[in-house]
Amino acid sequence: MIHRNHEVFTQATDQDYKGTSAEAIQYHYDDGNDFFKVWLDNTMAYTCARWEKGEGLEALETAQIRKLDFHINQAKAKGAKRVLDIGCGWGSLLRRLVEVHGVEKAIGITLSKAQTEQVKSFRNPRIEVYLENWADHHPEELYDAILGIEVLEHVVQVGLPETEKVKAYRNFFEHCHKWLKPGGWMSLQTIVYDNMRPENFNEFLTNEVFPESDHATLAELVKARERLFEIVAIRNDRQDYELTCKAWLSRLKKNRTAAINVVGSEVVARYEKYLKFSMIGFHTGSINLARIAMRRIDKPCK
Amino acid sequence: MSNNPKTAADIQKWLVSYLAVSLEIEPEGVDRTIPFENYGLDSLKALALTGDLEDWLGYEVDPTLMYDSHTIETLAQHLLEEDE
Numbered sequence: 001m002i003h004r005n006h007e008v009f010t011q012a013t014d015q016d017y018k019g020t021s022a023e024a025i026q027y028h029y030d031d032g033n034d035f036f037k038v039w040l041d042n043t044m045a046y047t048c049a050r051w052e053k054g055e056g057l058e059a060l061e062t063a064q065i066r067k068l069d070f071h072i073n074q075a076k077a078k079g080a081k082r083v084l085d086i087g088c089g090w091g092s093l094l095r096r097l098v099e100v101h102g103v104e105k106a107i108g109i110t111l112s113k114a115q116t117e118q119v120k121s122f123r124n125p126r127i128e129v130y131l132e133n134w135a136d137h138h139p140e141e142l143y144d145a146i147l148g149i150e151v152l153e154h155v156v157q158v159g160l161p162e163t164e165k166v167k168a169y170r171n172f173f174e175h176c177h178k179w180l181k182p183g184g185w186m187s188l189q190t191i192v193y194d195n196m197r198p199e200n201f202n203e204f205l206t207n208e209v210f211p212e213s214d215h216a217t218l219a220e221l222v223k224a225r226e227r228l229f230e231i232v233a234i235r236n237d238r239q240d241y242e243l244t245c246k247a248w249l250s251r252l253k254k255n256r257t258a259a260i261n262v263v264g265s266e267v268v269a270r271y272e273k274y275l276k277f278s279m280i281g282f283h284t285g286s287i288n289l290a291r292i293a294m295r296r297i298d299k300p301c302k
Numbered sequence: 303m304s305n306n307p308k309t310a311a312d313i314q315k316w317l318v319s320y321l322a323v324s325l326e327i328e329p330e331g332v333d334r335t336i337p338f339e340n341y342g343l344d345s346l347k348a349l350a351l352t353g354d355l356e357d358w359l360g361y362e363v364d365p366t367l368m369y370d371s372h373t374i375e376t377l378a379q380h381l382l383e384e385d386e
Contacts, residue, residue: 242366250362273349276365280345283366 087151
């Protein structure tokens with residue numbers, strides 16, 4: 001299943017491009033909850049954790065929760081009425097928002113059926129989840145805060161020139177701007193290309209396991225948000241991601257038999273390679289992990 | 303520790319012959335005192351090397367090791383210390 005040709009998902013460039021298709025997202029994430037359960041921690045967070053100095057790999061879950069709290073603080077979401085999580089995954093952030101940080105309503109959107117079902121199974125009246133593309137999201141009320149943890153990866157298709165990528169990111173930021181209350185904050189986490197040449201971007205992605213997804217450069221994101229959001233803070237935490245991949249790899253190896261029983265040995269081998277490859281990328285800084293705090297610009301100049 | 307512990311000399315020898323085969327050169331042409339990056343291994347080859355090394359040693363080896371300016375000599379030493 002995971003070896004399906006990536007070209008199957010390639011779409012023509014057009015103005016209405018909404019990012020990674022549902023088919024591609026389901027190809028990656030609907031390998032099933034059972035496979036990811038084998039090697040992710042209990043939060044099922046499939047994104048970079050936030051580690052403290054001297055912490056061992058066994059602290060993965062603590063580091064994941066610390067990451068959630070970091071973004072909740074950064075987006076000033078504590079005690080807010082309505083918070084949107086774009087690309088909500090298996091819902092750990094949604095739960096954290098309502099269970100620990102007193103948020104009245106946490107709304108998640110995802111393109112993965114397996115993830116939607118998982119979030120619905122919480123049966124928490126303060127959590128809503130929608131199986132839809134962010135571009136199709138039409139909230140009835142505005143949000144106090146928006147969170148996007150490793151969702152920008154799915155906003156552009158592979159191999160676009162820089163100007164087209166910036167357009168796609170701008171489209172994303174325009175939507176966020178429209179959904180957010182005046183003075184609202186947004187916290188983003190995303191992988192960005194750094195110490196590598198654009199002609200090698202594609203080469204990097206052929207070793208990836210995400211079809212139809214590409215990474216931004218920091219410059220593209222900074223350009224795309226002009227006159228929509230002001231940047232308040234940017235952190236580069238690539239070492240956090242190297243450790244996270246290392247923790248995942250170690251757990252996947254430890255439970256290899258269980259993983260193979262769910263998805264077969266080829267898929268497991270592919271994920272192991274992908275995790276090792278990512279470790280090298282974050283270790284050398286060819287890719288970085290950006291954590292960005294942004295505040296809505298309420299009076300954009302024309 | 304594995305049942306059949308390897309010495310620094312064993313590990314150096316393994317690395318020399320691995321590089322010789324991988325780069326299609328004579329083992330005598332492999333210098334144990336220069337950094338790995340001088341051999342121009344790309345990331346896929348580096349991954350293959352650490353994977354094979356892991357299998358041979360019988361314990362985990364970081365895939366990033368080839369990027370830490372190690373020479374064959376310092377890498378062998380590092381691996382022994384890690385295993386302790």
